[in-house]
Amino acid sequence: MKQEWKTIEGNISTVTQFILLGFSDLSNLQGFLFGLFLSIYMIIVIGNSLIIVLIKIEPALQKPMYFFLANFSFLEICYVSVILPRMLVNLCTQDRSISLLECATQMCFFLMLGATECFLLAVMAYDRYVAICNPLHYPLVMNQKMCTQLAVGSWIIGMPIQIGETAQIFSLRFCDSNTINHFFCDIPPIIKLACGDTSLNEIITFVLAVVIVSVPFTLILASYSKIISTILKLPTASGRAKAFSTCSSHLLVVLLFFGSATITYFSPKSNHSAGRDKLLSLFYTIVTPMFNPMIYSLRNKEVIAALRKLLFKK
Template identity: 65%
Template sequence: MESTRQTSPPGNHSTMTGFILIGFSDVPGLQGFLFGVFLLIYVIILMGNTLIIIITKTDSLLQTPMYFFLGNFSFLEICYVSVTIPRMLRDLCRQNRHISILACAVQMYFFLILGVTECFILTAMAYDRYVAICHPLIYPLIMNYRRCVRLAAACWISGIPVHIGFTYQIFSLPFCGSHQLNHFFCDVPPLVKLACGDTFVTEMLTYVIAVIVVTTPFLLILASYVKIISAILKLPSASGRAKAFSTCSSHLTVVTMFFGSGCLVYLRPKSSHSTGMEKILSLFYTMVIPMFNPIIYCLRNKDVMVALKKFIQKCSNVL
């Protein structure tokens, strides 16, 4: 296997040209199978989220704050998976899995930024449901179009300055050992593992940022749902309670899967890190969850299902 390891003295990483992404090369007999599975998942993600974007933009019944954020979330999912999956598919088809330092830094930066944006958009969606269920009379006033746009914009841009500095911090570390990255994309834990010298500051910074952008949004979502569930249980009719629960269940399912896997990767103690487990968890939140998200939102939401049927019928009529 090709290596980018240089003959420079230990500690000198100025001549380093990049990394080798090991990916799934340890199972050479499954390369073709994995390529087919991952390509199918990628196509499903693109098609499913594109359909949601189209119907939330074109169907008059879905012109509400809830579906405005769902459209943003679907576009985000397309961007999020496109940072990692195309590169992984390419690596499964070739022997040379070299990635330059710049390409690795860019991939990690956009992966982190889009991951943070997903945390914030899921929080905004929880806030929208909280206002709709707990304060229905003033919901149109609070969640007006201008406020929704500003809230979405804040979700997209708020993590940018933080992760510029964090990415610089990661790639300022000396990588003086092996340059073989035992992962399928450039992520923080495997990169820190390759660093030599004292990585305490970087590890602490990772935990602090994870608490700010992962744990804090999750706690805000949890607080929102405590109030939402309390308000739903006070509704007089069973049908009203069922309808309120149905509008929240899909979002709550996605939140549980995404934040659960993210916390397991970024908030676990370093001593408990396992390369195999990290790859599985990374596959879960970079591919499996984005694949199920449009399915969850469609199957568990009657309005989306109705709009989807209308869209498919229009397309069939045109054809």
């Protein structure tokens, strides 16, 4: 693997190309890993695409809840497509080099889509809050215009923040090493390669992460505190079970995504290790999107009914 450097003033060299180590330490498993991640990518794309098609063609699924689910499924396809194709190419060709511009682009899209996921999960929690706590006003509050505005807002609200964050990270000079001990261009391993004092950049990254993660998560907690309070007041056990089943899938996805992402980005720098970061990143970037279609379909009777109707339609 060749290292590319550019000489700047003072005869100091700076990195113009990175090397993504990925899983190069598992040299005997490269073929197996390629097949595994290719299978996972196909499962994610096919599973989420199927949910989008079902919601599009099935009249029974023309509801705000499923409108947001279709957005979420499309987001998951985009999210993994920022990371997995590049990883598959690296595993197949064993050429792990990535230019500085490509690395910055990958990070920017990863961060923007991650922010979108945070806010979209908050919007989905709000939708469940209105449906369960204010059922009579639900059709008026969650009308088509409101749903569209909430979805569009989720997609664009994090864009300027994450573009700015990517710009401030890649404004650093990288002159000690160009080897990234990760399978994609994530913030912690990139900052480790920077020259000089990076404390200000780490503080900015932490503050932005707090804003992007804590604001949606607080809204989700507020929504579910109201939802749980309302469900517990229902007179029958069957009514409580039905109400809880409408939001249990979403709650499970929230716990999986926010749990692993929080451990990665909010743990002290001293606790970071390459192996641990890679494992956690695999969880919230690949494993969770793979299980999301199954979580939402297997735990939702309306989706299962629509799937049966599609499969057995003459």
